[in-house]
Amino acid sequence: MDLLASLWNTLTYLPPFIAVLAVVVFVHEYGHYIVGRWCGIHAEVFSIGMGKPLLRWTDRRGTRWQIAALPIGGFVKFVGDMDPASAGRRDDGELTEEQRAVAFHNAAVWRRALTVAAGPVANFILSILVFAALAMVAGRASEEPVIGQLTEHAPADVGFVAGDRVLTLDGQEITTYAEILKILHKTDGAPVPATVDRGGDVIDITVRYSLPPVIDSISPGMPASRAGVLPGDVITAINGEAVHSFFGLQMATRDLPPETEITLGIDRAGEPLELSLIPVMRERGDPETGVNMMQPTIGVRSTSRGGLVPVAVWRGPLDALEHGVDRTWNIITGTLTFFGDMIFANADLSNIGGPIRIAEMSGEQAEQGAFNFVGFIAVLSTAIGLLNLMPIPILDGGHLMFYGIEALRGRPVGGSAMQVGTMIGLCLVLSLMVFATYNDISRVLAG
Known part of the structure; x- marks a missing residue:
């Protein structure tokens, strides 16, 4: 396939790609937000997209909601976070007494762990509900x-x-x-x-x-x-x-x-x-x-x-939910098997795709009908949730790893160790993104 034609096809897939990403990211971040709120942690900002805000408003709880210019992710910034990635904490001296009481880093470790784990769990719940709804509509x-x-x-x-x-x-x-x-x-x-x-x-x-x-x-x-x-x-x-x-x-x-x-x-x-x-x-x-x-x-x-x-x-609600759990679990186990094959069985790493491939897949599934497109949202939601649970600093799994160490030691991990871990995690994630994008570009050039 001609390179320009392939690139044009990818660009035509941007609308469904943005729609898929917006749904998956919103659910993930809302999981963090709502469980954090239940745990007494206040969110300052809830953003869909990155970069300059295009639309924003503040709710009665004081959280600023916004839709940003770059539809490539999102974040929830809790009180006390130094940045949207929750990679560091601000000095308590910069916070008011009221803010300290609802700051993320001042919450009990179990409250922080629940808040962090809620993002991936929300992705899994979305997948289960989508698969269950499709099963109820289509029957079996x-x-x-x-x-x-x-x-x-x-x-x-x-x-x-x-x-x-x-x-x-x-x-x-x-x-x-x-x-x-x-x-x-x-x-x-x-x-x-x-x-x-x-x-x-x-x-x-x-x-x-x-x-x-x-x-x-x-x-x-x-x-x-x-x-x-x-x-x-x-x-x-x-x-x-x-x-x-x-x-x-x-x-x-x-x-x-x-x-x-x-x-x-x-x-x-x-x-x-x-x-x-x-x-x-x-x-x-x-x-x-x-x-x-x-x-x-x-x-x-x-x-x-x-x-x-x-x-x-016709599938009843319980039967449909069981189907949703099975489909989600099969995606999780299949992905973990692939990760294991990557390490121990020389799996074909060309199967790893990045944003370009996800955009193409979004468009392809949209072309195949609403059922396929909605089903793809469920598949990607599971994948995003599982990826975020990897024990890599800067990902949710990395934070949970640090909280586990904190619970065992009785005190937080030192600032220097956190910084080193964050830098290692950032390098790993960036390396994976570069490799996946390289695969995407290689496939487009070969197409």
Whole structure:
């Protein structure tokens, strides 16, 4: 992709990027603010964005709220903080007696710890609630082996009708809906026998099923995304060889040697085009056996189920909350696994992205619809919360580390040690930002 075109695409993603960042940062900082208030610590400033304030007002508690010019973060400045990062404390001599009583550094260590931890926790709560709300709106697919409905993606001679309860398929007894799709996916259009309960009558039918190679979603940062594949694209060929199904697409890429460049033939709303990319090696289920193994992967998904839609079951509030907790926890554990792989397993560090990549991902998810965009907010909120819990000075986790030491020692960490720790933390964070931005720029230049 031309460099100027890539940069222009990134600029067009700025509005959704700013929206995502504003929501995530506001929730994070509001967590600090509200718990600090509950703990008797007064906030002088609550800012969304950095730099010159564009809009500001003071509430009845004396906190100045503001929206600043640079939408790249935000902060809460408590009484007694030397700066918005809470990296140091002002001299009590500069404060009035009333201010000393509500200053951050004069609060008990447990109150300070709760206030600091509240930011990341607020991010996790946002993620849980967003995932739960999405689950309640969309419902969830029933595990019952019943065909809920047939969409336009279903083959005309599929054999099923809405309401069929599948009893056997290709000679195998069926107990869950996932088993239906797993068996049919591998048939790739070949006719197979089935037994169904249709309105109380048990009948034998012939089923023909093929999942079309229509791309429903793109994995951010993967080769297909970087090459310009879009949701709705139909992959018609790989290296000139025709592709008729998603199974055929998987089989065509499965046995490619590593670092092999391929050319995708694509039908985009009736317009043929070709895109070149190099698949990356990722562990995923083999299309034939289902066994996880390292395979060349381009990062596309089909979620249409080939037009066979299961019965939808509405999620109650508790079920939805459980789903939200599970999704958030999976993101946390997956991220921690990646961090561990970075240290011990030589993970691919090119996957680390910075502001440019987050902006692109925001735009890509916005293009894929409101559900995807809101879901991305939840994903990023979890990531921001987890990153801030890292035990690095200047991050929330670093402050918590110092408070833990203070609780064990019975007195605060010395000023010199705090300054050294803060400088080390600042260097680490800046190094990570530089590295992530380097990855972003390298990817844009390579695109």
